[in-house]
Amino acid sequence: MERLRAQDPNDWRVATYDAKKAKRTRTGKNRKCSYCDEKGHNRATCSYLKEHMSTTQGKNAIFRAAIYKRFQALGIGVGTIISSDRNMQRVDPDDYESERYRVPQVITQICWDNINFWNKTYTYFDKNAPYLTKPLTKIDVKYSSDADETSAAQYEDGSHWRYDDRYTFFAEVESPVTADAPPAKWFDSVGRAIKALYKKRTKWEGAL
Secondary structure, eight states: OHHHHHHOTTOHHHHHHHHHHHHHHHHHHHOBOTTTOOBSOOGGGOHHHHHHHHHHHHHHHHHHHHHHHHHHHHTOSTTOEEEOTTSEEESSTTOTTSOEEEOOEEEEEEOGGGOOTTOOSOOTTSTTOSEEEEEGGGTTSOOTTSSOHHHHHHHHHTOSTTTTOOOOOOOEEEEOOOOOOOOTTGGGTOSHHHHHHTSSOOGGGOOO
């Protein structure tokens, strides 16, 4: 364009280019950041957002380090057998008054991205669960709650039959394993979880 300008500064293509460039400059000055609501920049370059995310990452790094130490101490990982009063069956399936026993569950997946200090409301069936399990006697059976596109969509729109479940039972480790190593940079809390947390937050809410 500069070569064309040197040849003929009145060329219509030069004038069109200059007009578009001036418009972009004006738009940039009037643009408001969706995080801090200030002009001159967008969310991707917002210094407030970067500062708040950094604060949250620091807190979460401490939390994750503590949780992983407990994983190691308790022997929690893929293959760990746990039990809780949430997973109970009758000794006699045909007798409602029959005594009940805990059904052993095997941890089949550690959901590393879900282990965050702000993740406080979840069930062991939803997309925010810290780990997934299956009954020891049915480890080879595919569940309807296993991850697939249909169940994921149902959780997103709230139509899944377990969407509103809230359980408060604590699991006990029956057979520990060596804790799995977390993904790279997991302890630094860098990744999708922190980005998803701040996706719709604004400056006035402050750092979490």
